[in-house]
Amino acid sequence: MKVGVFATFMSPLATPQMIVDFARRAEAGGLDSIWMGEHVALFDRNTYGYPGSKDGRIPVPEGGGMLDVTATFGFLAAATKTLRFGTGVALVPQRNPIYTAKEMCTLDWLSNGRLDFGIGVGWNKEEVEACGYRWEDRGKRCDEFLEVMRRLWTEPVVDFKGKWLAFETLRMDPKPIQKPHIPIIVGGYADAAFDRAVRFGAGWYGFNLDPARTKQMLAKLDAAFAKAGRKRTPAYEIIVTPPMNAGPDTVKAYADLGVHRLVVNLGSQRAEKVDQRLPEIETFVKQAA
Template sequence: MSFARPSASVSSMQVGLHALGIGDGARPEIVRAVAEAAEAHGFARLWSGEHVVLVDAPASRYPYSADGRIAVPVDADWLDPFLTLSFAAAVTTTIGLATGVLLLPEHNPVVVAKQAATLDVLSGGRLTLGIGVGWSAEEFAALGVPFAHRGRRTAEYVAAMRTLWANDVASFDGEFVRFDAIRVNPKPARGRRIPVVVGGNSDAALRRVATLGDGWYGFNLPAAAVAERVTALAAECARQGRSPAEPTVAVALSDGSPDLLSDLAEIGVTELVVVEAPPATPEAATRWVADLADRWITPGR
């Protein structure tokens, strides 16, 4: 039995930009320049990721590189994604905004529900909440959060947040979070719901997408691995009684070129996310975004 997703055309595939919040991309003038230029040149979404803590010599293995090390220097500026995207929202009007990803089990879900809804309202309903379970035991330890069972914690936190978004007076009684008859406002701008996209490339991550996600964000994937992971996601959706076409599929490639856009669309990818670091001046950043759009968006159009 085939579990392949329905194919889409190249022209219908969106292109996102994951460039804000780190290094030069953490400077306000660069955030402004990149956000304004990305909207002007047709990028679908601005993505911004998270680490609260980095350590000089981690024992934990980074899962998105062959050598197990994160490429970001440990002393680089790394902005909070909600605050970064709020800044970007204030200088744009239409481009989507996505955390890519927020390490949800490291946070209080009641606070995250309020922060996410606030940004969604202020941006006019443009937020996608990308979440992940995290990989750094050192980061969890610094924050005083247990590293064990973070997958279960994440699933429960999503359920709790959706309860808070949907109900005027909300109650929840779970393993990790409990509240009774509370009000958390504002509510999200679009039908009291914010799309939740689950990040990660593992089988466990795809199971989380199928059970609780509105979409998947595959990060730093080799182009040759995308089809197998999309097929695996479709199979997980089938096991959960969901249509394989229901979750959105966003991928950031570790290799590849615009020549692959048609192949990605054919296997059901709905958004190609370009992950790049912007240059150091606003003028250069504006030209850089235009060049990226010429390379990645114009061929699809």
């Protein structure tokens, strides 16, 4: 089993030097990857609360914000050699799919194939609408955008006519280093998310799941495969971020379920907390070896 770290970098704590130092320490400590969450903007009032915290709010330092995923990964790709980078998750229905396809294949090209494209439909209604899209049809829009991106990454010339996009003789180069294209890792727990994972995914990503909950979600994933007349293969990657209180003694339980990669949450990015947490995460690496 591989072990990565979930570290959504936030200003003002995440200075350029802090980010580079962290990535190099993670790489030297045997971690496989860094995963970042994505929110282009935050709001003082939300229709729905953030599902990853008890109070429904993203824990952002006062006066700070979340760094952009694409820019940060491009920065880190130049500072590392083997570390992979995963979007956990890119909010596809609120992104321009042409720009997104170009950004991701450029990142894959410049990093020599070290990108995993984790995707989801998002929970923040205000953010989706501020980006110029409707909340209610974000799932179907996500599927169309993924279809477009997948074709742009694999076909020399693309004609497309859908509900949200239409174009002719579009060319996009360079193509991704990874073949057939950048791995699409689908996150989410709704039936539609599992259907999307079967249709588009090279893997599935579950966040904040203990082994018992992971087992339940994998049963739903396998049901979605069965509904599509397929069966999940060993090559289909299962990626899970355990709860913050999970210890390295849980590694075997996840491995027994067929989890390929644990993405352990870093938590606080204060220097003293990072110094304490990174050695703890490295014990997951030793247990997974």
